[in-house]
Amino acid sequence: MAKFNFTEDIFFSSISELSAALAKKEFSAVELTHAFCDRLEKLGARYNALALSLRDTALRKAKDVDRDFKLDRVRSPLEGIPYGAKDLLAVKGKPTTWGTKAYAGQVFKEDAQVIDLLDKGGAILIGKLSMVELAGGGGNRYPSASATGACLNPWNRTYWSGGSSSGPGAATAAGLVTFSIGSETSGSILGPSAYCGITGLRPTYGLVSRRGAMALSWTLDKIGPMCRSAEDCALVLSVIAGNDYQDPGSAGKSFHYAPQFARKPDEITIGYAAVDFDESATPETRAGFQEALKLVKSLGMRMKEVEIPDFPYTALVTMIIAAEGGSNFEDFIRSGKVDQLIERRQAEGLKANLEIPAVDYLRAMRVRALVQQAFRDLFLDVDFLLAPTKPNIAWKLTDRLDMPATPPKSRGISGLIPAANLAGLPGLSLPCGFASGLPIAISFVGRPFYENQLIAVGKAFQSHTDWHRKRPPVTE
Amino acid sequence: MLAAAVAVPQAAPSQTPPPDADLEAAREQLKTSAQQIAKVKLPAATEPAFHFKA
Numbered sequence: 001m002a003k004f005n006f007t008e009d010i011f012f013s014s015i016s017e018l019s020a021a022l023a024k025k026e027f028s029a030v031e032l033t034h035a036f037c038d039r040l041e042k043l044g045a046r047y048n049a050l051a052l053s054l055r056d057t058a059l060r061k062a063k064d065v066d067r068d069f070k071l072d073r074v075r076s077p078l079e080g081i082p083y084g085a086k087d088l089l090a091v092k093g094k095p096t097t098w099g100t101k102a103y104a105g106q107v108f109k110e111d112a113q114v115i116d117l118l119d120k121g122g123a124i125l126i127g128k129l130s131m132v133e134l135a136g137g138g139g140n141r142y143p144s145a146s147a148t149g150a151c152l153n154p155w156n157r158t159y160w161s162g163g164s165s166s167g168p169g170a171a172t173a174a175g176l177v178t179f180s181i182g183s184e185t186s187g188s189i190l191g192p193s194a195y196c197g198i199t200g201l202r203p204t205y206g207l208v209s210r211r212g213a214m215a216l217s218w219t220l221d222k223i224g225p226m227c228r229s230a231e232d233c234a235l236v237l238s239v240i241a242g243n244d245y246q247d248p249g250s251a252g253k254s255f256h257y258a259p260q261f262a263r264k265p266d267e268i269t270i271g272y273a274a275v276d277f278d279e280s281a282t283p284e285t286r287a288g289f290q291e292a293l294k295l296v297k298s299l300g301m302r303m304k305e306v307e308i309p310d311f312p313y314t315a316l317v318t319m320i321i322a323a324e325g326g327s328n329f330e331d332f333i334r335s336g337k338v339d340q341l342i343e344r345r346q347a348e349g350l351k352a353n354l355e356i357p358a359v360d361y362l363r364a365m366r367v368r369a370l371v372q373q374a375f376r377d378l379f380l381d382v383d384f385l386l387a388p389t390k391p392n393i394a395w396k397l398t399d400r401l402d403m404p405a406t407p408p409k410s411r412g413i414s415g416l417i418p419a420a421n422l423a424g425l426p427g428l429s430l431p432c433g434f435a436s437g438l439p440i441a442i443s444f445v446g447r448p449f450y451e452n453q454l455i456a457v458g459k460a461f462q463s464h465t466d467w468h469r470k471r472p473p474v475t476e
Numbered sequence: 477m478l479a480a481a482v483a484v485p486q487a488a489p490s491q492t493p494p495p496d497a498d499l500e501a502a503r504e505q506l507k508t509s510a511q512q513i514a515k516v517k518l519p520a521a522t523e524p525a526f527h528f529k530a
Contacts, residue, residue, distance in 0.1 A: 138502070139502065139505065219525070219526075311516060312509075312512035312513055312515070312516065314509075315508070315509035315510075315512040315513050316509075316513060318505065318506070318509045319506065319509045319510065319513060322506055322509075344498050345498045345501070345502070347498075348496055348498035348499040348501075348502050349498070349502040349505075351499060351502070352499055352502035352503045352506060353502075353506075355503065355506075356506060357510075360506075360510045360513070362524050363510075363513055363514065363518070364509075364513050365524030365525050365526065366518055366522045366523065366524045366525075367513055367516045367518060367522075368524070368525040369522055369523060369524065369525045370516070370518070370522060372525060402501075402505075
């Protein structure tokens with residue numbers, strides 16, 4: 001076989017495109033893995049996106065995959081596809097740092113469940129990707145709160161990629177991996193996906209096992225795919241979703257991608273608030289968001305103006321993460337190791353978490369029950385909620401992240417990220433344009449376990465746009 | 477030796493270093509969150525969302 005020339009087109013291919021090329025034996029899995037490892041190792045540092053290269057184990061697995069292809073045996077749609085995982089997921093025998101030097105020597109004996117499932121599906125893990133230290137559980141003030149430094153946005157390296165799934169966002173956007181696995185407690189998949197111009201799926205709480213992942217908040221943590229398209233998210237989710245009796249949060253559900261069973265657009269009602277696409281968004285983003293809304297309206301779905309119920313969503317998420325995170329990291333905090341965190345605000349934030357009165361946490365969890373019921377009621381009238389994923393472009397590297405946001409004049413659906421996380425709802429972020437040279441995105445949020453239909457709506461949007469195909473100016 | 481269990485202040489209050497500004501900021505954020513949550517009218521029968529299921 002002649003040596004294949006791996007062009008930029010290959011590095012920005014979708015899962016289906018790469019899968020077809022592998023099946024046709026245009027190149028081998030070993031060749032593809034070599035090419036991606038070279039690129040990830042060379043360019044990963046350019047964005048502070050790489051925590052650990054896994055070239056050796058990746059190449060061994062790629063040889064197994066090539067044997068499968070020779071026998072025309074296909075384990076899953078991800079067979080031979082190179083991917084990266086956020087460094088909060090355990091990989092057997094390799095360092096898992098959770099983004100901080102305080103855990104630099106941490107090595108687990110077992111793979112995280114998602115890593116195991118992807119391995120069984122033939123996907124090739126080529127690297128662990130950077131993250132905000134301890135997923136920002138102490139409330140990081142600056143983008144630089146990571147053992148690998150601030151993760152740089154591939155569209156403009158003076159801006160942040162977002163967090164805490166920073167490396168997955170940047171590496172996927174820059175074509176260093178074909179897809180990545182991130183995690184979200186409240187915004188950590190959808191945020192970096194929006195800021196980096198990729199498609200991110202936050203699954204329903206309990207659909208994907210968290211076994212082997214760093215726990216920040218037992219009742220909020222989710223693991224999900226960060227990809228180039230809604231369809232790629234579906235393919236990854238079909239491999240990683242499923243029951244896990246060793247994850248107490250597991251819902252006992254699986255996911256089968258079946259676009260043929262999705263409802264037609266005219267059978268779907270979208271709830272939205274016009275104000276979110278206008279005055280609640282930063283001025284530079286409004287034109288892009290309004291274009292996106294116009295396009296959604298043209299897809300033939302019924303549109304209905306709604307407001308989400310009035311609850312202090314950010315305060316609720318803050319309290320729940322602080323209390324559960326404080327408990328998770330209690331030994332780490334009391335031992336004094338917490339002072340090894342790069343950012344003092346995070347260390348002190350974790351210390352303060354140990355002082356939360358039980359009644360404050362319990363009240364937050366009781367109010368959360370009301371939030372869940374309010375969303376059940378809301379979804380009697382609409383199938384999906386639609387809003388800008390973030391009302392702004394990415395933060396500059398020097399921006400403070402802990403400044404209080406200006407409350408919008410009209411409530412609309414602002415606060416959908418914390419609200420939907422509290423209710424455990426799935427969300428899909430789709431690139432929808434650019435502002436000041438940086439990506440912006442919209443999100444659809446649906447009922448629990450409504451991923452098949454959610455992805456169908458995302459796919460419909462992406463069949464009329466090419467924002468998800470845009471590539472950042474990656475140079476060596 | 478019960479007496480040994482009694483905590484003895486190691487320094488007079490006047491010698492205690494001023495509270496760390498970052499720690500105070502974190503405490504303040506939690507206090508503000510608790511105050512906002514406390515404003516929500518909560519029916520007495522509402523149980524916390526433990527054994528959380530979506």
